[in-house]
Amino acid sequence: MLTSVDADLVRVLADPLRLRIVTLLAHETLCTTHLVEETGARQTNLSNHLRVLREAGVVETEPCGRFTYYRLRPEVLAGLADGFARLAATARATAGNDVKRSCP
Numbered sequence: 001m002l003t004s005v006d007a008d009l010v011r012v013l014a015d016p017l018r019l020r021i022v023t024l025l026a027h028e029t030l031c032t033t034h035l036v037e038e039t040g041a042r043q044t045n046l047s048n049h050l051r052v053l054r055e056a057g058v059v060e061t062e063p064c065g066r067f068t069y070y071r072l073r074p075e076v077l078a079g080l081a082d083g084f085a086r087l088a089a090t091a092r093a094t095a096g097n098d099v100k101r102s103c104p
Contacts, residue, residue, distance in 0.1 A: 006083050009076070012056040017041055018049050025059060025072035032068060 013019055017039060024030060024038055032050070036043055050070060053059045057076050062069040 003083075006080055009056055009058070009080055012052055012058065013080075015049065015052075017045075018053055021046075021049060021053065021070075022058060022072060022077075025070055026074075029062070029069050029071045031064070031070070035070070 013022065020039055021035060024035065030038070032043065032046060035041075035046055035050070039046065041049070050059065053070075054061065058073060059070045060073055062071060
């Protein structure tokens with residue numbers, strides 16, 4: 001079953017720019033400069049979105065000189081996917097039952 005923590009993670013990933021960042025980081029570890037180039041977002045806007053992703057545990061950072069690299073934490077997304085898979089399995093298992101709760 002999905003929890004409120006999962007719901008918070010879904011809200012974090014629902015933002016189009018954050019989803020784009022996550023998609024880019026799924027392919028490679030990137031620094032802020034790369035992400036600005038790839039997304040066209042302003043540095044300050046991008047930094048705010050990266051902070052949200054970091055606080056949600058979706059990405060982790062790696063300092064490298066004066067740059068900060070961001071790496072996706074795939075286990076966080078896998079955990080969310082597992083929650084949705086369990087929910088879908090429950091729906092499939094009960095789909096043919098046609099059980100309805102009676103109204104009061």
